Amino acid sequence: MPRAFRPRRLPEVGVPGRGAGMMKPTARWRERLASVVRLFGRNRMGLVGLAMLGLAIGVAVLAPWIAPYDPETTGRVTIDDIYARPSAAHLLGTDDGGKDVLSALVYGARVSLVVGFAASLISMLIGGSVGLIAGFYGGRVGNLMMRLTDIFLVIPDLPLMIVIVAMVGPSLWNIIIVIGILGWTGTARIVRSQALSLKERQFVLRARAIGAGNFHILRRHIFPLVLPLIVTNTVLVISLSILEESTLSFLGLGDPTTLSWGGMLNFAFTRGAISTGAWWALVAPGLGIVWVVLGCTLLGNALEEAFNPRLQSHHLQGEERMIARPAQPGASDA
């Protein structure tokens, strides 16, 4: 990240003193949220990412109002309408069916984002729980889970996805599930390594000395400290999921009833957009994909920086950044 080149600004809020201590818990929580927001806000790339993703979500939600044409209705199409150049009537030209590319792009955002969010939610749930259980409980079950993760990690995702989608049929939900159950390995590994290092910390030993059981420790001491990591990872997985959906659709394995960006690319590619020189039919969905993926990645990286558990803050340091603590043994195999 280009962070290192920017001069460090002095914090706006100083050391929390007596006044801070007397606040109500809700106020403290708000202050903490504010500090995360402040930290995040200092990262300009993250803000750009958030804005990009926000715009994409806005477009997807407001698609019926934004899109100039309804992609479902098929009007009368003449030969001139096919791959028509961008004009006032069709800002981004038309596609092989004589339909408006801009409208398809706007509605396509819905498909891409739904697949992205839903698939990464599945990844997060599987990866998070596998990582937590394998890291915290360890032992035979943990080992078994990690070997399973390794297997999923080494299988090339794309061929397997193609096989599965070809077998179960290319519906939107099938694609979401396939992407979801193939994309959790990274999250599982990261969460496991974090849980492994957390469970050796002294505050977990203290909880045991108090008499707390495994579930209590997991809920109170491990999960809250792993959660930011899961959230951050999820944002990064969203971009991967969107890419994978586009890949599948581009290969013709997308849901035939909904037109995603990958599907648009597929149609343009297979139906002569290149030979007719209709660059707009290829560039528009391509830029859409790049836009959302870039937004997610920027946002994810910024969140990672704001939440990183290794960057701990100190009571004498107003700015909530500090030198990373040395890595815990056993945490390095992610």
Next chain:
Amino acid sequence: MTGPDGSALPTRGPGVLLTVEGLCKRFPLPRGFIGTLTNRPTEAVHAIDGISFELQRGEIMALVGESGCGKTTTALTLMGLLEADEGTIRFNGEDVTHLGRSVEAPRATIAALERQSFRREPSFQPTLTMKDLRRQVQMVFQDPYESLNPRATVFETVAEPLEVHGLAGTRDQLLERVRRALEDAGLHPAEDYLWRRPHELSGGQRQRVVIAGALVLEPILLIADEPVSMLDVSIRAEILNLLDDLRTRRGISVLCITHDLGTAAYFTDRIAVMYLGRIVESGPTQAVLAHPLHPYTRALLSVIPVPNPRLRRKRMILTGETPNPVHLPRGCRFHPRCPIATARCAEADPAWREVTPAHSAACHEAVAPG
């Protein structure tokens, strides 16, 4: 005296609170693949190798020794966080050595016990469960920067033991108990600290929070593992005074584990010196400091800095490394480093004997002063 939930707690007052007899803890070393194939005997680190001591009610005892001698292992074993291999731990007369794994007694057992007590059978003796024990024995850890969850507020940390034991009560009661524990640990006004997180506290304040978290269950024994070693010298005395104060006000017994004889000398009643998994000398603090019986104790004492720079004292610097706790030396385990070792020391393990009243050592050469 009854506990916060009405259960019978042992009465405070004179008497023996904790008896440890012949406690052993070994950590087996991995044999490796070849070792497993050839069925090589498993080797083990003898972390604690037969230690025995007694702790009186309301007494502060120090367990002193260099790093790696088994102090912390002793503490964790006493807390039931590690299971002892041999020996017994008696708490208040009851054998608690192997409560170990059963953190909670099964509900059926509890119900049966309750029925019995309802019938008031004279033979009924409530047995301690691990959870009961945890309520009465609490631990303060070495590193106050590590022993607090960085995301939990002071309130959450101190209230946690009560929640774990189901003693939280209403929110107001909980708040009141937490507040009292914080005040007792010297953090007042408690309101200033309740909603802070560890990174907003200094080292000394953190250690007070840890102590408050231990006090909130109203234990009768506090095991403090190096409570001040991570703190600035200027704060050490405060924390030690606090522990001493708790003894006088609450009658809590403290087992203080430290590597620093100076810390031990400051506030303890009795000192036990550990070397390589065994207690080599124990006695009243004054006696141990004035007339150390064991050469190891003398060596530890001789390296305590003296404030007066003109006062030159002969330092006894031990040479050599601590022997490997896997292959213990024959005879006295201190003899390879001992400045006064004789041929006998290499042959026979010295017996534990009382040299002067209440002051014992495990050394062939130990003689009563004067």
